[in-house]
Amino acid sequence: MDTEIDILGPMAVRRAGTVYHLQSAQARVALARLVLAGPEGVTREELADVIWPGALPPTWASALRTLVSRLRAFLAPMQTESANPVVKRGGRYVLALGQDTLVDVEDATRAVAAAHDALDAGNMTAATRLATRAADRLRSPFLSEHDGDWVAGWRERLSEHLVTALEIAARAAMGAGDHRRAALLAEEATDRAPARESAHRCLIAVREAMGNRGEALRAYQRLRRYLAEELGTDPSPATEAAFLALLGPSSPSGPPGRTPAARHRPAPFTGRRREMTALAGAWARAARGRRQFVLVTGETGIGKTRLLREAGATVAAEGGLLLVGRCDQDAVTPYQPLVEALDGYVAAAPDDVLAAVTPAFRGPLRLLLPSLGGPCPPAALPEQPILFAALTQLLRAAASERPCAVLIDDAHWADPQTVMLLRHLLRTTAGTRLCIVIAARNDLPVPDRQRAWAGLDEAMLPFEHVGEATEITVGGLDLAATTALVDELGITTAAGSPAHGPADNSAHRAHTRSGGNPFMLLEMLRHRAGPDAVPPAVARLVAAKQAAIGQDAGRLLQVAAVTGPSVAFDTMAGAAGLDVLAALDALESLLRTGILTEVTAAGSRHPDRPALYAFRHDVVRQAVGEQVSAARRRHVTSLQHRVPGTGHQLSRTGGERP
Template sequence: MDSEIELLGPIAVRHAGNVQHLQSAQARVAFARLVLAGPEGVTRDELADVIWPGSLPPTWASALRTLVSRLRAFVGALQAEPVNSLVKRGGRYVLALGEGVLVDVEDATRSVAAAHEALNAGNVAVADRLATRAADRLRFPFLSEHEGGWVAERREHLTEYLVTALEIASRAAMWSGDHARAALLAEEATARAPERESAHRCLMAVREAMGNRGEALRAYQRLRRYLAEELGVDPSPETEAAYLALLGPSSVSAAPSGGSAAGHRPVPFVGRHREMATVADAWARAARGRRQFVLVTGESGIGKTRLLREAGAMMAAEGGLLLVGRCDEGAMAPYQPIVEALDNYVAASPDDPLDAVGPAARGPLRQLLPSLGGPCLPGELPEQPVLFAALTQLLLAAASEQPCAILIDDAHWADPQTVALLRHLLRTTTDARLCVVVAARNDLPTSARRRVRAGLDEAMLPVEHAGDGTEVALGGLDLDSTRTLVHKLGTGAVTDATDADPARRAYSRSGGNPFMLLEMLRYQAGLNAVPPAVARMVAAKQAAIGRDAARLLQVAAVTGPSVTFDAVAGAAGLDVLAALDALEALLEVGILTEVTAAGSQHPDRPAIYEFRHAVVRQAVYEQVSDARRRHVTSRQRTASGPRYDTDLSSC
């Protein structure tokens, strides 16, 4: 670099160790206009309008000639040899700068673009360095003493670049684990551009990565309120999708491994066309004024939360109001998911939401909703009928403004009071523009599953009878969907190059369970290994099913991918009734499944049970000690009944 022109902050020209400044405000704005015009140049009138915005002085033509003459002398400092760099060509003033001249504005904007490319490529350190350098430049004011249309437009343009640089640096810092710095950068971005939704989404992501979901929700609420008050609009579908993403665990808290962004590339949504069509149909009926209820069920990791997110994004894109809540195991807050959903609506409302409800409802709502001063202790709350009536009024008020969707995740952890409130809302909102979508696991141990499912079935029954309710039971992805997923993620997602058909291999071992499938595709040890996240999930299931069921499960894992009851019951050392209870527990939580290989036309043959997911069998097998494996094998050598292959490599 031979010379540098600084347009941000005090305008200066640096050349050969010397620094020169323009003293006249008119000369500074004219110089900036000529520099940024590039080889296209500017007309005499365009240059005059920038120098004298509003109205031209009577002698502006001669004044302009004098100013251009001064600028020629000033620009001459950039040249090694005397040359006229400011010329008039084709009726336009053109400032011809040499190739070795760097302009700070152009360098900063190029750095932002390069930082964006680096972040997309997973080069976090490079993205952070480029974005931080650009932001440091762009924070300086541009022609702070001057006004006019061109200057204002250019400032707005540079502010957009600055906010983009802050967002990139924030995300890079977040992926590097520097959450405190990431939060400061994201806060600065939202302060400089409060209407820019991407900056708020960045802040939401940082707060979520810090483990502070409440602050992430408040960032969304501030944005929603600002948009409503200042612009009279709702957040974009992309922002609503980010809001919905707070339903599930954080997916952005770690840096991309190995310099690749593949681990953080958004996972494509595939293979759920029929299920999404069911939800879309219910939403369409709700938007026409008939309350709908959709119960989404499936095993752990099957994609219930993702379906809720995609459904919510679809509803938001069609003008729906999203109210999102989640049940936590052992939650202390009363009516947690519905209160959470309505409280987010209240906190983000630009008007006083209590104006839309009757006087009798205002006191209970203040006692219950955190944004209105609650919640008070459960023992100090009004009785259920009073609370239910108040919450129903608030929900109906929300649904009267626009079609409304309540999305509740992890409903298998709902307490009886929450289920009772859900039943009340479904019963009292028949003609509201309301769609309630609830997701719950169906692979919990018997006692918990029966309690929760009984309550949800009770809520579903009258709605379903009226034609306004449906259950969406999620199964595993099929092979074609698995291939599509692998293709869209890119070849870098498949780490086992020794397998001729890795997509089929991953599908057969995962049973199409999206969580297991993705973990296997990304695990560096290859498709034949058990990813740590899958092993932890299996261990958690084992801990929840009881001692006898866990013992029977271990015997089944050692025995083979297919087993009979007699073959495993005896080796587990359980009597018949205890073994039957254990087998039923394994079937209920979905670890084992009964297959029809014996054939219904031969009722005398024993039923055969298989592991639903081969990778689960391997995870259990690897947790069994060598001594126990030898003991099981020894007992089965003397047991009657069929024997099965125990080679895990065929799983």
């Protein structure tokens, strides 16, 4: 019949439905010491030190013998056989437990390990059940009426197990889509272990998964401040990476069935030596006191955010102050990216950072920064010149401590006021150890681009001439970087062979069809149908682009997709039923957004022939074409035959066809 020994909480021994309790506190700690020693046992001195922490009584030897006799008498009725439950072997006391004896401490620690394995395997149900069971046990106090080094050591060890169980339960709840429960568990973990960075990273991940990036940033800043005040250290590289991962779009709350195991491994960073060299040069100049402005541009999915993250990791590793913000398309916070970046600095600073700010500017900062009580309604904010001066002075104070990098992602969504603030910062921070790096898409339709681009482009002009501004245009990965990416991720074909091996050249095919765009490239390589199919994520991206370009451009795009790899302007305009001016406007929109590009045959012998246009990415052409109905396809084809002079196209390789 099974025996259960509960050491956590009120100590008890259960057997055959009967519960037994030890009345003596000394007997309880002695039993716990013997149980947890296992088959190795303890010497009488070790047992005495636990029972009488500090100084031993003069008669401790005889008192210990009496106490062991009482334990034998207490445990004897619970033994299956009449064997002595506490034996002495080689001068050590050993508690002889039956194989069917269940000890709550051991059961809880085994459950934590099993929960960790279940989480790694993507079994959220098992991970939740095991971690919850372990946490429920481990929350109970351990020998609360006793002290001493051994007891304190075990309390610390069990506390570590409890926090691990809470982290696992939180991540399992997040994987199952129960974000509210995940947040409660992660918050309990950080409360119990305020210096444990993995618990804070768990809370950051939960808040970000809930779409609350502001709370995720504040969780990071609380940890950063605690480490600075209590331990005098900075967050670890893993925590800084979690912080940098908050750049870019917030993670949507995925469906309940989506688990960490179902997500892809993070792609390694490769093929960006030129861009990283340019960023490193700007940072080095800024660290020497020569303020820098870097504008990083590129199409959707090209890797701008990843580039910012890697640059941020370098800044953090070199001891720089890293401030991060992002623009949202529908931001409700005035000057959102700069407020986020500076609020993070204020929240994490161990001292009163406003002491370095002119008293007249402290009030406006308290109205604007969440960590100081803001933000208040925009109508209640001071006038713009006062706010600009206050934020500038705070940023200069931050950069006076150590070189500072401000990373701002998705700047294409910046509102005019934010652009004005950025321009003001650039004009008023000369001689500051400051590097402002801004990432923005260059494939947006004209109305969206006009919101920010005119101001950002104009802001760069006076600084480019003096070497204080750099624009980095991020292009597609080359084939070598693509191959390296495939190797590091271990991507194989359905047959199990390498994706770039002699038996299958999927990597080359995906690279050609994606133009080296990392997002499209990886989606194609990971798609079950292979690189010749359109992955669902790519199809959604293309649909979003189509929805933003307008009706005329959409018609032109459908004609181009149906016609083939390349097409002349007259062919597109005629088949789309557009007059020349409307078709030109639509074509220019498609060229500006990077969906189409003008192609020219190398060494053409016919310069009088009209220019030809092709999709920048063949997979985008396929995605558009798959959305064209059969009726429209027949209609476009019939119209093409009526348009004169359209028998001229380029081959897929770019060579001219007669």
